[in-house]
Amino acid sequence: MGEGSSLSVESVLSAIDALYMNPDTSIKEQASKWLCEFQKSVYAWQISDQLLYMNRDLNSCYFGAQTIRKKIQCHFTELPGESHEGLKNSLLQHVRELRENTSLPIANQLCLAVADLFCHMVQWKDGIKDIVSKLSEAEVSCSYLIDILKFIPEEMNSSTLRLGMNRRHALMSQFEGSKQFVLEFLSHRAKSEQMVILAKVYNCLASWWDNTGIMVEHDVPIDPLLNTAFAILRNPYTTPESTFDAASQWVLALLYQCKQLSNSNSELLRWLQENIYSLVSVVQECSNSVASALGSIQQQEQLELYKDRCTCLAHIFSSLARTLRPPLVDQPTSPGSGGLGDLRTMECILVVLEIPPPLGSRELASITFHALHSLADDAIRHRSMSAAVSVNQGPLESSVNNSNASTGVARPVAALIPYFTRVVVALTSYCPSNTSDLESTDELRDFREDVHDLMQDILGLVGAEAIFVELYNYVQKLQMLAMSENAQASAYDVLRESEACLFMLTTVAKRLSPRDPEEHISNLISKLVLPGLTGPCPPPLQEVGCMLYMELAHWAACHPQLRRQIVNQLIEIIEKPAGVESQSLQPGQKLAVGAALSALGSLCAVYRATPTSTPNGDVSIPSPCNSDSLRLALIDEHWQDLVNRVAYNLPRLAWVPIHDATHFFAGIGRGLMCSVGTGGGGVEFDPRASRQAFPMRVAQICSVSLECLSKLMDGNVPIEGSDTLSDPRVWLDYLAALFRTFNCLLRRLGNPSSSQWDTRERNAVDRTTSEMVLSAQNCLAECLQLVREVIWPVVTRVLTHYASRMRPMEHVCRLIRFIVRCFSVHLRDLLPELAEKIVLSYTTGGQHSSFLYLTSVLVDEFGEQLDCRVGLVNVYES
Template sequence: MDSAPSLETVLVALNALYRNPDTTGKEKASVWLGELQKSVYAWQISDQLLQLNQDIESCYFAAQTMRTKIQYAFHELPAASHQSLRDSLLNHATRISEETPPVIETQLCLAVADLSLQMATWKDPVPELIQKFGQNPQQWNFLLELLTVLPEEINSRSLRLGANRRAEITDELVKASPMMLQLLIAVLETKREDVRVGAKVFRCLSSWLTANAVPQENIIGTPLVAALFQVMMDRESPSNIHEAVTDCLCSALYIVEDLDKNGALAQELFQGVMALPDAYHLSVAYEDMDKTVNYCRIFTEMAESFLEVIVNTPNTGFGDLRTLELLLMCVGHHQYEVADITFNFWYRLSEALYQRNAQPLNETFKPYIQRLIVALCCQCQFDSDHEGIAESTDEFVDFRSRVSELIKDVVFITDSSCCFIQMFENLKNQSADASWDTSEAALFIMCAVAKNILPDDNEIVPQVLNAVLQLPESTHIALRYTSILLVGELSDWIEKHPEFLGELTSCTSLLVVISWSSRICSCILKYIIN
């Protein structure tokens, strides 16, 4: 674009883009406006459009263009223009009201935030922004959104801020955090019944916590922490506030992993989380899945933050093993998606215990891992009316695969043979009218640990093989399929016990032969030849 277009020309193009029913005209307008956004003239045009404030479309285009230019082409502006750009943006922002469309508000927030991060001469922007917009409740939505995105943009790849600049900005946020917290408290107290504003308050706090911009001494004991747990314990809390508070608590729990720096905050959060099980059970009773997931996220985040203490000093201080009880409670939920949230903690716990290689420590955690495996066995059950063999693309099949991998990771804590025997005992103790899905789930768990069974076992494995090989043809195909997989997983044991190969050769079903491992097939061929 060789010269600056007139404002009227831009408005015509915008009208063609948003209102012209002609597809060809829309495409031409889109291409032309795209070229305008790339040009240096976009700065002035977008500023003029915002001043004109003619309609939603032109204002959104202007705000989005301004944000994009600041983010990707800030180098186009000479340093002498930075001050006027800032003043112009803030002036546009003062005209924002509760009627301003959120998309325009968000783009202006990002434009101001990105400008403050890149404009090194703009010192301590947060106090200035709070002073300018915090006096008018009509502008609180904008201010809260701006204070939320500002810490989030620090690590934006598009801005490419250097390490020194990021550190400088973070220090400024830390210094401004008391003022920011006072604003959040004031807004929360004034707009107590406004659900939208309440959610914005907690999202803003979460953003600052994630950026490590709130020292614990500034937040502990404040009404904000109490408000977080009040929301979580109130069954009537609106879903959007409940989710915003969950994100905030998870951010807080994440940073308290550094107990030397955040021990007092950790204690306050620990006591609050330990009071949430009743609220969790209510969410389950009322089948409020979203809130149930939120509680599970909080329990899991706390467990991960205190993992090192849990392993080093179990049942002492933050190593309180009631934290594991919270997670097992979630694993027992009837929806497998809830249990899935906890998996990363169990992986990390098994890795920590494996590295320490201390049997007395393993014994401390053994009962919890045993209960975990039993709960996972229940989670792996197909619906009793399920037909055929599940497709590999099925989400539940994918979940079962993750269960298998998890059990392989944690089973050393409880011993593979004990797990194998426990599952087989469960099978033997099932009543005659037990449905096929419970048996299949137990065999599935046995598959996960079968390769670890020692070849010198002469008691349990023969019983398992005999039971599998004697399954009637009427057995549900999914149960038969898992049984065949179990035989394949026992290939190492079978290789050391050739007396069983004779029985295996009687299973001539093509499905069986294909599904068995290559080692089983090799053993059978040797047996037949000999």
């Protein structure tokens, strides 16, 4: 930019023309840089003002308005104090000259400039009244005046304006003195029939309530402001979107203030409560209007219109529920009672959730989740506190409390349960997968995750059994309906219809009793899920079924007959796409296989040895010498299938989700850990056979990862992306998942006796104690041999082969840490070689911090061994 003497209006106009009209990109860039430098100069004050008075064209006027606002906002101290008055008068004159057809960006910049000047200009006493008096004469400038009044509180809280605390307090004092004047002015303007003016009025009111911090309940003029606002909300058909949204924003601001004040005697809150209840009929009328327009030309237009209106009302209902949360939880009253705990508030939430499609949507339903979360959470906490109090109450207090139940007041918390049960049913209607490509429906997947989180709170209030029965009955109705309409309806057809219900069942399944006394779960699995997933079935349905199996892992352990069918079905889902390229998979098949792997991992992790029944129906008492009386656990019964049909197939499933496969190996590890102890599922059993098989099983399940690592290093295969078969981290993580679960191996092997056996079994235990100890010693010895001869050679090769790659080094160090934690001092003979490899990899490949962590673990495990200290010191010195 040239010297100040060369700056003129003409040069600035030339630069503006070059920026907006010259087709040459390089000239545009030069003009942009020049104008940016100009805006920083002190000459910009006068020239931008001249540009506005010239009013040559839109580009120059916008640049002038933007520049003067930017100067006030960021460089106000440049202007001498004697120039402030002139700037104020000039800006107000510019606003008075605005017309209805003036470009909105120009008008907004000028209004913001006036608001920023008011916030900065200390000499401007009674500024709000001054602005109103000078701009309220003409109808057009009065419209922009409302914008200025809206911007002033917002700009006061803007971090860009850089106001000090003293100035903010002075402004708040001005607000306090002017608020009645502003409210009277806005009340007068609210009588206008122009919807644009009403929208500006309510946006201004919301701004004052949200940003000033001085508005109180008595400042709310019910007539005309509140009455007009609810008249707008009750008439969504002809009200413009901007006006409807502005009115709803002010109501939300009022509800938020009522919530902050927590005043149970608030007349404003009671007035808002009753009038918000009347908006329920508005939502229902919107739904009916959309339904009646189905198939017509106006359908899509009406749908968009009413969707926007219902979104605003849903926010109001949700905010009302959060505001009335304490009385709803502490003192709920019957619908229509008129108290703050009136259960019509729950009806407001439910009317949003129960809107039928196409108006009802996941987006609309999600608006209520925050309120439902907080209500359920508070209700659970209230019930816990009430239970604690009742324990300490005497008979007299208890009888008094019981007598209150007959006075017409709903019993706390229990009164909310029917509403939350309806919430569960309503949520089910939003969870179906309407497409076979569930992978691409991110909206549905995100919504289901939110529903799952919400259900955890609802479960604590309603109870898993009650929700399960409700959903189970719904599935049965679907079955009966399908069979009545079509005698040829298959389990798959019913499963497809009830897929959303099955997903909801996955959210409660983990909390159900595994004993299943009513056999609801058994009937559901045997008559619907297992038959429905057999044969050709869309992968999204398979995924939901696998998720249900995963959550029912403890139930499956108690029902071995059905568990066998479940495991076989899961293995078939995994086996079928083995060797298929990723691009050739069916939509959603990748996620279905991942869910099947996770389900297998969860099922394997529950190692339950269950006693068989005697012919007369009694449960036989297992003896440590009689393991034949126990039903086989999953690990024992399906081991060969888990290894040969699942683990050995993983190299042919290059696209499988890594976290799901890792979960599978972790589940295998937990099951193996349980098998070498002396009890599973509360039943004592003889672990000698499992201990004998343990080393071989570890070798088999590790072999696939070890072989793949060896092939990668033998062929010097380059790493082609993360989480691919060429990435050694994948196979290292599978091994780490196993050994991480083996951290209690020594403890499990060192407890051959139990205090749970009765006197009849004691003699047998004493006779076999030596054999139990011997089995533990043999198991440990064979495991150590496996580590030394099979696992350790591959791990040391990884240390040297990938020494220069940071990520593989992190993961191999992690694996070594788990192996060391597992066997502790029993691996002392490997310490010298391990120390040598660590030093070599650390010094030649890269000084990765993961080696430091690994060394600290070695010191922790071997530091007290005198013969190991020299090697550990050498590692630290290197």
